[in-house]
Amino acid sequence: MVCDSTTVNLFKLLHVAVRARPGRPVILAEKDDFPTDRFLVAEVAEQAGCEVRWAAPDEWRGRTLDDVAVGVLSHVHYRTGLVHDMPAITRRLHDAGALALWDLSHSVGAVPVELDACGVDLAVGCTYKFLCGGPGAPAFAMVARQLQAAARTPVPGWLGHAAPFAFAPDYRPAPGVGWLVTGTPSITAHASLECALEIFDTVDLPAARRKAIALGEIFLTTVEHELPGMFTLHSPRDAEARGNHVSLGHPDGFAIVQALIARGVVGDFRAPDVLRFGFAPLYLSHADAFDAAMALVEVMRTDQWRDGRFAVRGVVT
Numbered sequence: 001m002v003c004d005s006t007t008v009n010l011f012k013l014l015h016v017a018v019r020a021r022p023g024r025p026v027i028l029a030e031k032d033d034f035p036t037d038r039f040l041v042a043e044v045a046e047q048a049g050c051e052v053r054w055a056a057p058d059e060w061r062g063r064t065l066d067d068v069a070v071g072v073l074s075h076v077h078y079r080t081g082l083v084h085d086m087p088a089i090t091r092r093l094h095d096a097g098a099l100a101l102w103d104l105s106h107s108v109g110a111v112p113v114e115l116d117a118c119g120v121d122l123a124v125g126c127t128y129k130f131l132c133g134g135p136g137a138p139a140f141a142m143v144a145r146q147l148q149a150a151a152r153t154p155v156p157g158w159l160g161h162a163a164p165f166a167f168a169p170d171y172r173p174a175p176g177v178g179w180l181v182t183g184t185p186s187i188t189a190h191a192s193l194e195c196a197l198e199i200f201d202t203v204d205l206p207a208a209r210r211k212a213i214a215l216g217e218i219f220l221t222t223v224e225h226e227l228p229g230m231f232t233l234h235s236p237r238d239a240e241a242r243g244n245h246v247s248l249g250h251p252d253g254f255a256i257v258q259a260l261i262a263r264g265v266v267g268d269f270r271a272p273d274v275l276r277f278g279f280a281p282l283y284l285s286h287a288d289a290f291d292a293a294m295a296l297v298e299v300m301r302t303d304q305w306r307d308g309r310f311a312v313r314g315v316v317t
């Protein structure tokens, strides 16, 4: 269902998950995950009388998950680009009787995702990153069929009612995933997303992924070659293990990114020191990736980033 924001959808699905696993008091989440995910996990745990266990999948080894209602993870990490092993992690949760809730914000339209093949229970994600849905495009939520009928939403809005225009006295959820809708959607934002999805209907996703990997490799090998030792690498060096973005580390990352933006190379900065470059394969060329790397090389060699105007921080970084 396409509706609301990722944040709102995650709130809904976390409640659905803990209600679907009564008697299991733990939500399992990664303490380094995207802020929205961490904040909501903590809040929903409190609302539902659960506790949060902050542990990354490599810390689950040898530990029992028998008290876990749901494990929540970003498939591709927003800061590092690390791709989690969705099949293995989902299996591990299922073996313990827990549900798997994946945030696909940096995966959808970038990395092939097989939700049904992995038996994923719940998923959310945004459509304005690699899916190119446009600024403010709505998010999506996925609830596996076997959970749909018994699910109870914490946001029972009028438009998710089984008969919204009956204006009935009591809430009755719409069938399937219709109840995920809360209120009136932004029709203009949906229209813009629809344009992007029409293009994606024609895209061979594995081919797009191969191109994105090539773009990332051109960028990274050029930077490594021209500026050896200048940046740390926050992303996995193995392209298969990272999503479609490359994250470099530098203490002056903010000013460096601003200097690049002034030259038309739009990356972003994530505290404390991450320069993040997304390689959207549908509209970036191999030459663009090389030019972006050479722009970075010039910004560093000429110390352009030291210009005082690049140190001024706005709300968006």
Ligand SMILES: *Cc1c(COP(=O)(O)O)cnc(C)c1O
Binding pocket: 005, 006, 007, 008, 034, 036, 037, 074, 078, 103, 105, 106, 126, 139
């Ligand atoms: C971008 C992103 C979001 C965005 O949430 P919104 O509610 O759409 O602003 C959520 N989770 C992750 C992991 C993200 O990368």
